[in-house]
Amino acid sequence: MRSPRDFLKPLCVGAPDPITEVPFPPSRMIHFFDASNEKMRAKLPDIAAKADIVLGNLEDAVPVDRKVAAREGLVTVGKEIDLGGTQLWTRINALDSPWCIDDLTTLVGEIGDKLDVIMVPKVEGPWDIHYIDRLLAQLEAKAGVKKPILVHAILETAQGVAHVDEIAAASPRMQGMSFGPADLAASRRMKTTRVGGGHPGYLSMSDPTLDADGQIDASVARVTAQQDPWHYSIARMVDACTTNGCLPFYGPFGDIKDVAACEAQFRAAFLLGCVGAWSLHPVQIDIAKKVFSPPVDEVLFAKKVLEAIPDGKGVHMIDGKMQDDATWKQCKVMVDLATMLSEKDPELKAAYGF
Ligand SMILES: CC(C)(COP(=O)(O)OP(=O)(O)OC[C@H]1O[C@@H](n2cnc3c(N)ncnc32)[C@H](O)[C@@H]1OP(=O)(O)O)[C@@H](O)C(=O)NCCC(=O)NCCSC(=O)C[C@](C)(O)C(=O)O
């Protein structure tokens, strides 16, 4: 392990100083686009006006014969398209692929000053982050990049989940993590072909009704409820990220047409502490915006609590509910997020009454 005294020193002479605090601008959705697709590139200015983050995907979903075109398309985006204040990210190919090294050298060399975050797929442990960390420092120094490019890990193998705390703590570049339910399911031999969401087979069942002889009465229907198969891993990711000052995101929801289930999955992640989710299709941008902007009634109540208890101490009754030092902090989380989002979104600002 590196000495804590060296942790915030650049890993290459001439590389920018690492950051001490992860920036937290609006991050409700990471919108994926295929940079090899000229039509999708042409839509980017419109998409960027609606999305908080746009990400040029180079990894899975981009066919092998379009890997180079996707990389070059992203360079074109970085050089030619004005995205306003919207962040530009990329997902590079995996560390065990033959494309990863060229993804990094080309992107940092050509548009290193435009890229905010590099998402690294299939991170298995801190060693993967250490490799990227040093290489990025070398490439940043060579290209004269002024601001360190941050790193975002995707949690999508059983190993990755087992090492989630060490991954989050591996480098001051760690911006956050996303949850990758498809690869994670395959890695764990979970029996689902879905990308995120619940499953009708993963449920709990109410007890049976017994007849007069104490036998199970099969004629009486039993209530079942689907459970969330991702709860454990997402909660672990949230704790690991929060402990290390970086940001947790839910990942993709693959059933594009099932907007209700997408909203439910995103909301479960929001309630557990995630700051955003991926959007794979423009329709999911609006879902993420709705879900990851705190509800107006909750923000108004939280504001009321903060105003009523200026020092955040003691015990109080507000609208029939007990409030104390801890609930004050809960309200502060809600109001701080609403305040930050209001700076970008005048409609939200008006709704929250700021
Ligand atoms: C799902 C697909 C094929 C449906 O694409 P479609 O063309 O069939 O859909 P559509 O409804 O017909 O599209 C309507 C219009 O929207 C456009 N459009 C559609 N999508 C986008 C987009 N993202 N950005 C910008 N524009 C988009 C599309 O080009 C079309 O434009 P048009 O009306 O002018 O013809 C398409 O939306 C798509 O390719 N999305 C991105 C897929 C992707 O990036 N997948 C990888 C991430 S998930 C993952 O990797 C898993 C993970 C983490 O690794 C793990 O769990 O393990």
Ligand SMILES: [Mg+2]
């Ligand atoms: Mg994956």
